[in-house]
Amino acid sequence: MFKKILIANRGEIACRVIKTARRMGIATVAVYSDADRDALHVEMADEAVHIGPAAAAESYLVAEKIIAVCKETGAEAVHPGYGFLSERASFCEALEREGIVFIGPKPKAIRAMGDKIESKKFANAAKVSTVPGYLGVIKDAAHAEKIAGEIGYPVMIKASAGGGGKGMRIAWNEAEVRDGFDRARSEARSSFGDDRVFIEKYIVDPRHIEIQVLADAHGNTVYLGERECSIQRRNQKVVEEAPSPFLDEKTRQAMGKQSVALAKAVDYQSAGTVEFIVDRDRNFYFLEMNTRLQVEHPVTELVTGIDLVEQMIRVAAGKTLPFNQKDIRLNGWAIESRLYAEDPYRNFLPSIGRLTRYRPPAEGWHGSTIVRNDTGVFEGAEISMYYDPMIAKLCAWAPDRSAAIEAMGQALDGFVVDGIAHNLPFLSALMKHPRWREGRLSTGFIAEEYPDGFAPMAPDQREEALLAAVALSTALIEANRRERHIDRLRASDGNLREEWVVKIDTAYVPVRLADGLVTIPFDMEMEAAGEKIHVVTDWRPGAPVWNGAIGGRAVTAQIRPVLNGMRIDWQGLAIRATVFTPRHAELDCLMPVKLPPDTSKLLLCPMPGLVISIAVAEGQEVKAGETLAVVEAMKMENVLRAERDLVVGKINAKPGESLAVDAVILEFA
Incomplete structure (x- = not known):
């Protein structure tokens, strides 16, 4: 077994690999860019070496720097994680030339399956069911239009070297093919250094289901059940689960056997994933094979009890898989939610x-x-x-x-x-959406259920009562602790006030207390919005999380103080709550409402990013839906379009300029 390995990655996957290596008694080496000097993976590893500037193309993507660090530190093997160099056969070969082991498949498998165009050709030859499409390289936008017309709309434009939703567009007509082709090529070039794209038929109401495979160098290959990744946004996975609520055992076995056959055909060694699109009749079509560890691998680990990173390391060290197909059992259910730094x-x-x-x-x-x-x-x-x-x-x-x-x-x-x-x-x-809870999924779920985007939700009457109970219990506990405010709790007879009003955003919810004592832990009967509820919590002032039970139901919410009240976050709701006496609530109703400023004549930069292009000129008349500018952030190009017909007044930004959020890009006349 290896004594020391290098993790050629960053972020959560680098930390994930370090945890398993530590448990196996293997020393770890981290690499980091300027931007990651103080990152968690740097702190966790036994050693850490700086490899260059923040841009990945000058640090994490430079194979020569990774190899140099291996030589410097004595690392015997490299785990690539996912992304970056994880599916580059040339990197694997460069490591082999230096006598360093690549913890992943051999170059042959990476080349056969890592390129989406070549993998589909290979799958066709191996008689694996594939989505109808054009597997050659698309020359230009006109060529893309011609092919899309032959296949039939809608079509999917995809980067050949792509992944993670980058370089991918759905087109429903010729105009969208032209725009999507340009955007997909640009994103592919920026993210992967390879601007080749291909086109295939887009399956309507598809489910995205993938099979986890694991193979050693001794001819043993197994599949570890499936993951469903149908909750996607912009072709990027958001929520995954294992197993799928849609598959039956017959389909599961058919997909698993086909995945194993494909892996064996390319002499696959390590963990890998065969992805399929499944239609409403459970017909499945090969999509691609990811020759690396998947982002969503934890749900498979939770339902199988198998540490995939450990098995990857063992296989790379020449060990045999310690189990066969009949040993694989799916136990329970696992869900993964991806936390993104993005504004819903x-x-x-x-x-x-x-x-x-x-x-x-x-x-x-x-x-x-x-x-x-x-x-x-x-x-x-x-x-x-x-x-x-x-x-x-x-x-x-x-x-x-x-x-x-x-x-x-x-x-x-x-x-x-x-x-x-x-x-x-x-x-x-x-998590509380009825369609999700019923398992009625497709890759279009988010677009179908939130066609206008995700907006702040308003609580219903039952939710208002629950939130009012949380707010009042919080206010009572805080006031009881701060003796200088204790008089606010008391009525004229000196007893605890029974009548209260909790303002939930703009709604006023009357609450009546049935008990006259504030205890710690808090335990009190209330009547909120006419509903009698029992509230129990051990919340303490200053704690950001409120845990307790309301009406016998376990409730977890977040509490943040704001001016004259609090913000409560619970089940996707983000409300402002203020606790009043009945008289103060009457007076609050008379207060004027402050309106937000009018920004309708401005195009604001929606996030910090780099201006890629400005598509208009001063004085130009623009129709609704036309492109105004393109801004890149976190490896994704965001097209800013006109929301209505307008005339461009002043242009305040230029290509190549870095902008802060809400910076003014254009002013309209």
């Missing part, structure tokens, strides 16, 4: 900044469920614009799917992140 209320645009507070839920067993959090950040860390916006993967395991959803919802509600915009509210809202 601004069309999920990237967010950067410092994590002023970062408090994940406790990992480990919680009754009959398990919580796991794979992360590469810590409180005080900086989220930069140079890398992927994913900062953590929160996982929950339970004996069945409904229990896993409940466990995930509780964990998300207790995940405290401040300092940047993030998608936790959206993930929490997903």
Whole structure:
């Protein structure tokens, strides 16, 4: 077995590999760029070596620098994680020439399966079911239009060397093919250094299901069940689960056997994933094979009990798999939610900044469920614009799917992140969405259920009562602790006030107390909005997470103080709550409402990023839907379009300029 390995990656996956290596008694070497000097993976590793500037093309993607660090530190093998150099056959070959082991498949398999165009040709030859499409390289936009017309709309334009949703566009007509072809090529060139794209038929209402395979160098290959990755946004996975709620055992076995056959055909060695698109009739079509560890591998580990990173290391060291296919059993249900540094209320645009507070839920067993959090950040860390916006993967395991959803919802509600915009509210809202809970999924789920984007949700009457109970219990506990405010709790007879009004955003919820004592832990009967509820909590002033039970239901919410009140985050809701006496509530109704400033004549930069292009000129008349500018952030190009017909007045930004969020790009006449 290896004595020392190098992790040629960063963030949560580097930390993940270090944990397993440490458990196996293997020393680790981390590499880092200027932007990652203080990163968590640098702190966790036994050794860490600087390899260059923040841009990945000058640091993490430079194979020569990785090899030099191996020689310098005596690392015997390299684990590439995912992304970066993980699927470059040339990197694998360069390591072999230097006598360094690549913890992953051999170059032959990487070349056969790593290129999406070549992998489809190979799959066709191996009689694997594939999606209809054009597997040659597309010359230009006109060529793309011709091919799309022959295949039939809608079509998918995809980068040959792509992954992670980069270099991928869906087109429903010729105009979208032209625009999508240019955007896909540009993103592919920027992310992978390879601008080749291909086109295939887009399957309507598809489900994205993938099979995890594991193979050694002695001819043993197994599949470890499936993962469903159908909750996607911009072709990027958001929520994954294992097993799939859609597959039956017959389909599972057919997909598994086909995946094993494909892996054997290329002499695959290591962990890999065969991805399929599955239609509503459970017909499945080969999509691609990822010759690396997948981002969503934790859910497979949770339902099989197999550490995939450990097996990758063992296989690379020449060991035999310690199990065969009949030993593989799927136990329970696991869900993974990806925490991204992006603003769900601004069309999920990237967010950067410092994590002023970062408090994940406790990992480990919680009754009959398990919580796991794979992360590469810590409180005080900086989220930069140079890398992927994913900062953590929160996982929950339970004996069945409904229990896993409940466990995930509780964990998300207790995940405290401040300092940047993030998608936790959206993930929490997903967990209670009826269609998600029923398992009626497709890769178009988010676009179909949130066609206008994710907007702040308003609580219903039942939720208002629950939130009012949380707010009042919090206010009573705080006031009871601060003796100088104790008079605010009391009525004219000196007893605790019974009548209260809690303002939930703009709604006034009357609350009546049925008990006259504030105890710690808090335990009190209330009547909120006409509903009698029993409230129990051990919350303490200053704690960001409120845990307790309301009406016998376990509730986890987040509490943040704001001027004259508090903000409560719970199950995707983010409300402002203020506790009033009835008289103060009457007076509050008379207060004027402050309106936000009018920005309708401005094009604001929706996130910190780099201006790629300005598509208009001063004085130009623009129609609704036309492109105004393109801004790049976190390896994704974001096209800013006109929301209505307008005339461009003044241009305040130019290509190549770095802008802060809300910087004015254009002014309209």
